[in-house]
Amino acid sequence: MTTKNQALAAWVHEVAALTRPQNIVWCDGSDDEYDRMVNLMLEEGTLSPLNSQTHPNCYLHLSDPQDVARVEHLTFICSENAEEAGDNNNWLAPEQAKEKMAGLYDGCMQGRTMYVVPYCMGPIASPYSRCGVELTDSPYVVINMKLMTRMGSAALERIERGDSFVKGLHSVGELDPERRFIMHFPEELSIMSYGSGYGGNALLGKKCHALRIASWQARQEGWLAEHMLILGLESPTGETHYIAAAFPSACGKTNLAMLIPPEKYKDWKIWTLGDDIAWLHLDDEGQLRAINPEACYFGVVPGTNAKTNRNAYDMIQQNTIFTNVGKTDDNQPWWEDKKVGEPSVDWKGNPYSVESGPAAHPNSRFTVSATENKAYSSLAEAPEGVPISAIVFGGRRKELAPLVYEAKSWEHGVLIGAGVASETTAAATGEVGVVRRDPMAMKPFCGYNFADYWSHWLSFAERTDKLPKIFHVNWFRQNDEGEFLWPGFGENLRVLQWIIQRCDGEVSANETAIGYLPNEDSIDVSDLNIDPAVWRSLVSINDDQWRQEMSEFGDYLNSFGGKLPKKLRDKHQEISSALA
Ligand code: SAT
Numbered sequence: 339m340t341t342k343n344q345a346l347a348a349w350v351h352e353v354a355a356l357t358r359p360q361n362i363v364w365c366d367g368s369d370d371e372y373d374r375m376v377n378l379m380l381e382e383g384t385l386s387p388l389n390s391q392t393h394p395n396c397y398l399h400l401s402d403p404q405d406v407a408r409v410e411h412l413t414f415i416c417s418e419n420a421e422e423a424g425d426n427n428n429w430l431a432p433e434q435a436k437e438k439m440a441g442l443y444d445g446c447m448q449g450r451t452m453y454v455v456p457y458c459m460g461p462i463a464s465p466y467s468r469c470g471v472e473l474t475d476s477p478y479v480v481i482n483m484k485l486m487t488r489m490g491s492a493a494l495e496r497i498e499r500g501d502s503f504v505k506g507l508h509s510v511g512e513l514d515p516e517r518r519f520i521m522h523f524p525e526e527l528s529i530m531s532y533g534s535g536y537g538g539n540a541l542l543g544k545k546c547h548a549l550r551i552a553s554w555q556a557r558q559e560g561w562l563a564e565h566m567l568i569l570g571l572e573s574p575t576g577e578t579h580y581i582a583a584a585f586p587s588a589c590g591k592t593n594l595a596m597l598i599p600p601e602k603y604k605d606w607k608i609w610t611l612g613d614d615i616a617w618l619h620l621d622d623e624g625q626l627r628a629i630n631p632e633a634c635y636f637g638v639v640p641g642t643n644a645k646t647n648r649n650a651y652d653m654i655q656q657n658t659i660f661t662n663v664g665k666t667d668d669n670q671p672w673w674e675d676k677k678v679g680e681p682s683v684d685w686k687g688n689p690y691s692v693e694s695g696p697a698a699h700p701n702s703r704f705t706v707s708a709t710e711n712k713a714y715s716s717l718a719e720a721p722e723g724v725p726i727s728a729i730v731f732g733g734r735r736k737e738l739a740p741l742v743y744e745a746k747s748w749e750h751g752v753l754i755g756a757g758v759a760s761e762t763t764a765a766a767t768g769e770v771g772v773v774r775r776d777p778m779a780m781k782p783f784c785g786y787n788f789a790d791y792w793s794h795w796l797s798f799a800e801r802t803d804k805l806p807k808i809f810h811v812n813w814f815r816q817n818d819e820g821e822f823l824w825p826g827f828g829e830n831l832r833v834l835q836w837i838i839q840r841c842d843g844e845v846s847a848n849e850t851a852i853g854y855l856p857n858e859d860s861i862d863v864s865d866l867n868i869d870p871a872v873w874r875s876l877v878s879i880n881d882d883q884w885r886q887e888m889s890e891f892g893d894y895l896n897s898f899g900g901k902l903p904k905k906l907r908d909k910h911q912e913i914s915s916a917l918a
Pocket residue numbers: 407408536537538539544545587588636765766
């Protein structure tokens with residue numbers, strides 16, 4: 339196979355001349371090809387089979403122990419001008435970045451195969467979808483991209499019909515953390531990644547393309563590329579509302595997107611459209627619509643069990659690639675909080691012992707086709723996407739943020755999104771559990787200056803009067819003993835129901851300086867065994883803490899200087915005054 343597309347053929351040729359692979363394979367995306375790649379990896383020993391009785395067609399990949407998460411300090415936006423990238427990104431001049439990368443790529447694929455992976459982010463037939471081609475020397479990347487994207491011939495045909503495409507070049511190199519970079523060239527729609535084989539560093543369709551490059555494209559073309567799950571909430575009357583929700587990595591997007599309603603709400607249903615990324619467009623009627631550019635879940639494994647996420651637990655019993663989990667002695671995958679079985683081998687392939695740390699790495703992942711999910715929405719494949727009723731922001735905050743509150747306007751909602759802060763998780767290298775600002779949960783993923791990004795968000799109010807309502811939630815409040823105050827998981831449905839009732843104007847709320855909070859009795863928690871004082875604290879605000887928060891948030895906003903949109907500054911001022 340090769341291509342009629344001159345630009346693509348020339349680029350493949352040019353990359354091959356630089357990296358000098360032994361051979362070049364064009365991927366067609368077929369199931370046969372997937373099986374062949376799996377067999378090749380089994381022979382090489384980079385994949386191992388799991389118990390085929392209990393876990394048919396499941397495999398385990400162990401990455402290099404130094405290569406287990408995204409590396410934000412080695413990730414760069416290489417726009418022509420540094421201001422475009424903003425302080426929220428690392429920046430390198432494009433020429434300098436290319437020179438550095440050319441040095442690393444020089445001959446790096448000698449003795450290896452270079453795979454040409456054409457892919458489409460989003461349904462093949464959707465006008466909102468965008469294509470890319472990843473050149474990689476990693477078979478692991480190929481099999482993951484097969485599940486993660488619409489990969490192969492259909493995507494290539496779209497490109498050959500004239501679609502522009504994102505060029506992604508990836509080599510695992512020597513997996514040396516000292517020789518590892520993830521570079522983005524938004525003006526050229528291209529990505530260069532070297533030295534990592536893991537997750538968002540290497541599966542270039544995901545964070546690199548569908549968020550960093552896409553957010554840049556979206557700004558130019560008038561849409562939004564966001565770090566959001568998409569779910570459909572079907573009420574007992576059969577009506578479905580769609581919600582898009584942004585949380586930082588490893589804060590429960592997958593669990594929320596697959597929520598199973600508690601017994602009391604068994605007539606309700608959640609449909610999953612996506613668990614990580616949403617592309618949002620205004621349609622001709624001014625309705626905001628969402629598609630999920632991905633076709634799989636690349637979810638955090640530890641903590642997944644029949645209670646916390648039944649649908650996810652069931653869907654990873656077959657046809658799943660596990661990365662960095664442990665194993666039982668009968669070769670079943672094992673991870674912390676799985677609740678069944680005992681580990682005998684850890685994620686480094688060593689005999690398991692309590693002293694040597696967890697059996698599964700905290701950022702271990704499953705890769706599984708979205709269609710394996712019993713609650714997969716049929717509309718997830720709809721070219722026109724789904725209409726969004728509510729946008730939800732959230733983070734992991736021990737204190738401060740109430741269980742849920744609603745913005746008073748779109749501008750206010752943008753300010754709330756800009757104010758998202760969260761305790762860090764294992765999804766990225768670095769210290770875990772420290773609060774950091776993570777606007778719209780896009781800190782690691784926004785391909786340009788946050789100040790311009792917020793202006794772009796604000797501009798939507800000038801284009802339509804049908805925008806969704808914006809909310810903020812926090813499932814993670816704790817008491818002084820470190821116990822969670824809210825049960826979370828399935829019980830979060832109660833909060834989603836309130837959100838939908840607010841969208842439909844069915845329930846009144848308590849107006850505070852920071853937004854509308856639920857009245858104590860508008861979310862039924864009578865059967866949850868929550869102390870009434872605790873419940874009151876979850877649906878109220880502590881003025882002192884909020885004054886402190888608004889002051890710190892104000893300093894953060896000021897760091898964007900003259901670029902900060904005036905509307906945000908004014909909104910921030912208005913709320914601070916109301917709290918004073
Ligand atoms: O490693 S990924 O970026 O793909 C996963 C995540 O951090 O959300």
